[in-house]
Amino acid sequence: MLPLLLVAEVVSPYRNHNDENYQRDYIDKGKQYQQRGISEYWIIDPQEQKVAVFLLVDGIYQATEFRGNQQIVSGTFPELKVTVARVLLAS
Template sequence: MTQTTQQLTFEEYLSYDDGTDIRYEWVDGELYPMTPATRQHGRIIFYLARLLAGEIQRLGQAWELGLGDVGVQTTERRVRIPDLCVLTLEQAQVIENIAAILTTPPLLVVEIVSPESIRRDYRTKRSEYAAVGIPEYWIVDLLAQKSSILQLEEGFYDVYEFTGQASLVSPTFAELTLRPDQILRGI
């Protein structure tokens, strides 16, 4: 992923439009283009979105999903765009008619690892998401054929890795039955 060399303020980032469909994360004033997803990547996002939307409805929660269209401000000079996030109704209302950048932590974020995002998803975003207090962070790793659920405890993430047909354990969706092999196939 190649960043721009142009320095932007947060306000400039919020209104930035280069006339393309490219999404950008904002890191220390620079734009980092998000690599377009593979078809498998997209299939996993939509599979998880359908599953989580159904679970949100079943639980009767006033939560909404962001599908790569909601940013999370992780520091004064950084905005990350997770592949999927679960936000409260209040958060959704705040960003209804403005740039969709959360300044409060969503309930859960999901990142699908791609070859160019390994370090960013496992290290950089992990520390940033923990610092802003995101209680649950899922990492779906197609390359390693595993899914990890990170739970925030006293400012740090405890990591629980799942492979094959082992059932994932999510604090946010405690009754959800989901296996890594299902996620990785997107079915």
């Protein structure tokens, strides 16, 4: 089976950054994906109105955040043309 190239997660609602949902979606899953060598993953966060893109570089995720009408830049799929607003509308 081929490895996953991209995972996109919509964050579960959370009260604050210490909340269990926040910790699971932002911390725990990121560690799991990094260990599995998944090239790129996105955290789609409707509460914060942002998309965080994590790109695996030398075994460590490098994060970039995008908001509003910014076009999301994917290292794995550079031809992809989508804005944060469009992604949030679909989520």
